[in-house]
Amino acid sequence: MTQSDPRFHVPAPHARPGDTPDFSHIEIPPAGEARKPAVDIDGSETRDLALGLVRVLDHNHQAVGEWDPKLDADVLREGLKHMVLTRVYDDRMLKLQRQGKMSFYMKSTGEEAVAVAAAMALDNKDMIFPSYRQQGILFARGRDIVDMMCHCISNSRDNLKGRQLPVHYTWAEGNFFSISGNLTTQFPQAVGYAMACQFKGEKQIAASWIGEGSSAEGDFHGALVLASTYKAPVILNVVNNQWAISTFQGVARGQGNTFAEKGLGYGLASLRIDGNDFLAVYAATQWAAERARAGHGATIIESFTYRADAHSTSDDPSGYRPKAEEEKWPLGDPVERLKQHLIGLGEWDEERHEALEKELNELVIASYKEAESHGTLHDGPLSPTHTIFEDVYVEPDWRLRRQRQDLGV
Amino acid sequence: MAKMNMIQALNSALDNMMEKDPNVVSFGEDAGYFGGVFRVTAGLQEKYGLDRSFDAPINEAAIVAMAIGMGVKGMRPVAEIQFADYIFPGLDQIVSELSRIRYRTAGQFTTPVTIRTPCGGGIRGGQTHSMSPEAFFTQIPGVQVVMPSNPYDAKGLLISAIESDDPVIFFEPKRLYNGPFDGDPGKALETWGKHPKGEVPEEHYSLPIGKAEVVREGNDVSIITYGTLVHVALAAAEREGIDAEIIDLKTLVPYDIETIAKSVNKTGRCIVAQEAPRTSGFGAELAAQIQEECFYALETPIYRIAGWDTPYPHAHEWAYFPGLTRFTTAMREVLEA
Numbered sequence: 001m002t003q004s005d006p007r008f009h010v011p012a013p014h015a016r017p018g019d020t021p022d023f024s025h026i027e028i029p030p031a032g033e034a035r036k037p038a039v040d041i042d043g044s045e046t047r048d049l050a051l052g053l054v055r056v057l058d059h060n061h062q063a064v065g066e067w068d069p070k071l072d073a074d075v076l077r078e079g080l081k082h083m084v085l086t087r088v089y090d091d092r093m094l095k096l097q098r099q100g101k102m103s104f105y106m107k108s109t110g111e112e113a114v115a116v117a118a119a120m121a122l123d124n125k126d127m128i129f130p131s132y133r134q135q136g137i138l139f140a141r142g143r144d145i146v147d148m149m150c151h152c153i154s155n156s157r158d159n160l161k162g163r164q165l166p167v168h169y170t171w172a173e174g175n176f177f178s179i180s181g182n183l184t185t186q187f188p189q190a191v192g193y194a195m196a197c198q199f200k201g202e203k204q205i206a207a208s209w210i211g212e213g214s215s216a217e218g219d220f221h222g223a224l225v226l227a228s229t230y231k232a233p234v235i236l237n238v239v240n241n242q243w244a245i246s247t248f249q250g251v252a253r254g255q256g257n258t259f260a261e262k263g264l265g266y267g268l269a270s271l272r273i274d275g276n277d278f279l280a281v282y283a284a285t286q287w288a289a290e291r292a293r294a295g296h297g298a299t300i301i302e303s304f305t306y307r308a309d310a311h312s313t314s315d316d317p318s319g320y321r322p323k324a325e326e327e328k329w330p331l332g333d334p335v336e337r338l339k340q341h342l343i344g345l346g347e348w349d350e351e352r353h354e355a356l357e358k359e360l361n362e363l364v365i366a367s368y369k370e371a372e373s374h375g376t377l378h379d380g381p382l383s384p385t386h387t388i389f390e391d392v393y394v395e396p397d398w399r400l401r402r403q404r405q406d407l408g409v
Numbered sequence: 410m411a412k413m414n415m416i417q418a419l420n421s422a423l424d425n426m427m428e429k430d431p432n433v434v435s436f437g438e439d440a441g442y443f444g445g446v447f448r449v450t451a452g453l454q455e456k457y458g459l460d461r462s463f464d465a466p467i468n469e470a471a472i473v474a475m476a477i478g479m480g481v482k483g484m485r486p487v488a489e490i491q492f493a494d495y496i497f498p499g500l501d502q503i504v505s506e507l508s509r510i511r512y513r514t515a516g517q518f519t520t521p522v523t524i525r526t527p528c529g530g531g532i533r534g535g536q537t538h539s540m541s542p543e544a545f546f547t548q549i550p551g552v553q554v555v556m557p558s559n560p561y562d563a564k565g566l567l568i569s570a571i572e573s574d575d576p577v578i579f580f581e582p583k584r585l586y587n588g589p590f591d592g593d594p595g596k597a598l599e600t601w602g603k604h605p606k607g608e609v610p611e612e613h614y615s616l617p618i619g620k621a622e623v624v625r626e627g628n629d630v631s632i633i634t635y636g637t638l639v640h641v642a643l644a645a646a647e648r649e650g651i652d653a654e655i656i657d658l659k660t661l662v663p664y665d666i667e668t669i670a671k672s673v674n675k676t677g678r679c680i681v682a683q684e685a686p687r688t689s690g691f692g693a694e695l696a697a698q699i700q701e702e703c704f705y706a707l708e709t710p711i712y713r714i715a716g717w718d719t720p721y722p723h724a725h726e727w728a729y730f731p732g733l734t735r736f737t738t739a740m741r742e743v744l745e746a
Contacts, residue, residue, distance in 0.1 A: 127482075161515045172517035177481065180513075182505045188471045189506065192478020192486075199434070199460055199484070206478070218498070222471030229466055391512045392550050393575045397619065397663035 013248035017318060021328040028330050031058035031274075032065025036283075039291035043228075043267040050260040050270035053304060056279035061340035069121075069283040073347035079120055079140075079278050080342060081356060083112040083335050086136040088360045089145065090309075093152060096368065097166075097313045101376055102153045106167045108133045110276070110308030110326060113334035114209075114239050116140045117281035122207060122289055127197075128176045129190035129208035131183070132167050133239065141174045145367040154382060155375030161383040161390075183214035187223035187236060194234035194292070195226075205292040207235040207285075212259050212302070213244020216252040220262075224300070228266040233292035235285065236263075236300045239275065241307035246320035263300035275303030276334040279341075304331065385409040413609040414601045415586045418560035419449045419525070422567035423487065425613040427457050430485060433571060435462045437472060437489025437525075446491060447527055447586055469499035473524065477507050480520035485571055493528035493580060494540040507576050508551030523570045523577045528556070529637050529684050530721055530730055531584035531594070539721035541636070541685035546578045547662050547694065553618055554661040556580040558639040559589070559606035562659055565616030573618065582636040590637055591644030592732035621665035623672065627654035630743050631672040633695055634682035635659060638714070638731060642682060645736035653740060661691055669695070670702040677708040678743045684731060687715035709746040712739050 015022050034054045037046070056067050063070075071079075090107040097105040108115065115136030119128075128137055138148060150157035152166035160170055168179040177193075180186060190208035197204045210220065215238050227234055238259045242249050249259075256262060263270030269291060274280045281303060288299035308326035310317050342348030375381040386409040389400045396404070413421060426433045435450050441464035444451030453462035465472045469490055476486040490496045496503075503524070510520045530539035546554045555570060555577055557563040563581065570577035584590050588599040601607030625643055629651060632642045635658040646653040654672050658664055673679045679699055681692035696711040714731045722729050 129478075159515060159517075160513065163513055163515065168513075170514040170517055172514070178510060178514045178518060180506060182501060185474065185502060185506050188474030188502075189478040189481070191471075192475035193482050194478070195475065196479040196482035196484050199479075200482070218468075219470055219474065219502075222466075222468045222474060225466050225468060226471050226475055391516045393511075393553070394573075398666060399663055 011250040013250065013321070015322045015325070017320065017322060019322050021322045021325040023328055023330050026330055029053050029055070031055035034065065034067060036066035036287070039287060039294060040296045041269060043269045043297070044264065046270050047264055050264055050272055051257055052272060054271055054273040054280050054284055055277055056283060057277045057337050057341055061337060061344050063279055063341065067280060067283040069279055069286060071279070071282065073342065073345060075120070076338065076342055077348065079116055080335070080338050080348070082116040082136060082139045083278070083338065084356055085139045085360045086112045086116065087335060088357065089135070089139070089364050092364045092368065094313065100378060102166045103377060104166050104313055105152070106132050106312045107309045108135055110329070110333065111239060111241055111305050112136050113278045113281050113338070114237070114275045114303045114305055117278045118207065118237065118285040121282045121285035123204070125175060125204050126289070127190070127193055127204065127206045129186040129193065129206060130176065130179055131186070131209045131211060131239070132179050132181070133211070134209050135167065135169070138169060138171065138174065138176060141176065143171055143174055145364065146370045149368055149371035150374055153371060154377040155371070156381040156383060157371070157374040158383065161387045184210050184217035184219040186210070187219050188226055190236070191223050191226040191230070191232045191234050191298070194232040195230050198233055203293055205233040205235065205289060207237065209237040209239055211244055212238055212240035212249045213247055213252050215259055215262065224263065224266040224268060227298035228268055231295070231297040233295070234298045235288045235292060236298060238300065238302045239305060240302050241305050243307050243311070243317070243321065245311045245315055258302055260300060260302035268297070269299040271299060272302040272304060274331050275305030276331040276337060278334060278338040306331070410608045411611050412602055412607055413560045414588065414607065415560045415563050415581065416447060416449050418564040418609045419567055419581065420451060420453070421609065421611060422564040422571070423450060423453060424456070426568060426571045427453060427461055429613060432484040433487065434460070434479065434484060435487045435489070436465045436475070438465055438467050438491045440464065440489040445489060447583065449525070450489065469495055470502050473499040473502035473507060476522040476524070477502065477510065477520050480522045481510065481518050485521050487523045487525060487571055490524060490526040492538050493526040493542050494537045496526055496542065503546070503552065503578070504549050508549045511575070512551060519574055520576050521574045523567070523579055525567070525579045525581060527583035527586070528580040529582040529584055530726060531590060531637060533723065533726060534721070535723040536720040541683065541716070543580055543661055544685055544689065544691045547691055551576065552662065553577045554580070555618060555659065556582065556636045556661065557659055558582065558585060558636055558657050559604065560601055560609050561606040562616060564609055565614055566618065566659060568613060569615040569618050572615065577618070580636065584637050585640070589640045592641035592730070592736070594727055619660045619663045619665060621656050621658045621660070621668040623654060623668065624657045625653065625655040627652040627676070629653060629676055630678040630680060630740060631656065631676045632680045632682060633658065633669055635661065636684065638682045638684055641732060642736055645733050645740065648733065649737050649740060651740050651744065664695070666698060666702065669699060673699055673703040674706040677706050679703070679707065680712045680714060680739050680743060682714035682731060682736070684716050686718045687713060688718050690715050709743050712743050714739050
């Protein structure tokens, strides 16, 4: 492809299908190098952290540096369990989607730490404004797996009455807000929610996630303006998994160096972290939460990671990126890294890991059996048809009552 | 009772609600310290504090989103969009978010949000300060759409909107802020001082959303309208001495089909009138529904009065605005048909 006028610039990734995966251009600073400032630091003084990369686990899987959250082995094992469960669940759900059991699915493979570690570092009361790839948060908060599956197969027990695409979970009891499907809309909403927490004098905070591609949306700017203007107790996460469906991250990043750097212009504390490092995600979230709760305002966190699988079941990455690129990702695999860390500590071993995978796999299979006993999208039973007219308003008005009659339900 | 114009009545509604419910907050562009470019929120910051009435950045999407987040947390935000013409940057947050939170969460989360916005022409506002975009919002399941035509209704309906557990888009016809307007720009400005609907209780009261009012009884033709045109229709009927029945809809979603059908079945003739452009306007919905309800009672085709299918012009504002002549022509045509 030639470019006729060099003044017209369209950025391109380093490698395309047929090329050898190449991440040599990515600079990976050593683990433990980043400084950990006090939580009341001025956002403008976080430039080094926005341009660097907070890493805790080094190449030997040891925790190093100021950001090491020094977690108990029990907490680490719990994190590992949630991440393995997320992966096992995703793999099973993909298979089930391929068998026609659900209309659509989205895996979070490679991004488990981004969700699980953040959820564990937050208080369970903190409000989550997620995007569609943070199912790990639900596992970390202990949501019932059968309920999650019932939603995905839109059956009679779907807590959303079949109104949402699979994976677009809502779980009010777990302080997990609705997933829109329209991108970035939840970002400024989370700021409004956080402002309300502050208004009510509560210690609760809000956290939201978007992908790097959708940071190009106007709502990204809106969220950062609000968060900065009102010093809202919110954590704004940009999950840079390198790919927005088929579009590489350069198309949204533009001439900027990092996505975290965008926060500096708003005076927000801005961190860029290794998203495949459970300890880095945990420590950064814990830091940002403490900062927010203490009234020092919002933090934007870029989790640098890699989307190791397709965008969704409607996507085939072989059309736009080299095969097996995920295996070359310089920051490795988040599950494997935490597992090796625990093994290095003498708190885990291959046998236990295998047993855990087996146990969770059986749990997921058994859960699906139970979920299916409440119906499937294909064979029913679904929520009763008349429920499509419910919850549009508190009470259906005459139009909806008549239309329900017209449909004969 | 006190004499109030529509600005004072709306302010009084906000005042009552902010006093009654600590979860009610008001914000928007210039809506805090200064009290809004039309002064509807004047004095609220001074009385209730910075955190109850405050200025928002110029970003309508962010304003709506902030209201959604606050609503989800159990507050009752009242967001001002400075002009209805400016609401479009916030449209995604209204269409895809605000309106659907209850539905897509199966009632686990709700957004009791009111969006107030001045609309309509007649103030020499040109194409960016004159729009009547209400019909867009009637296409969004999950929001209620309200447009009062006088101070008394404005206060009672705004209180209902704020108290509603569902979102409301609340249009304020800005030509009516300071007085009724019969469509004749040459006449001296009238105030609400002598108008019966300018008598407004200072205390809390509410009017039901979804209820229209027969503002003039008559037997020969029904004129169904809302907002500024209610006053033009009344003036036209008086001037022509026509026995017209005039209905002020007040609420577009859900509109009061019962009151409309009763009137049209009685008169057998019907004019629907809107200030917005003609094509796919709210009058089209009314005409379609009225012919379904009243087909056998209709003696003539339903007549539509509307703005032209052009942007709102500046210099030729009065050629655009559906004024007295358009109403008298319509009534004659319908009655002579």
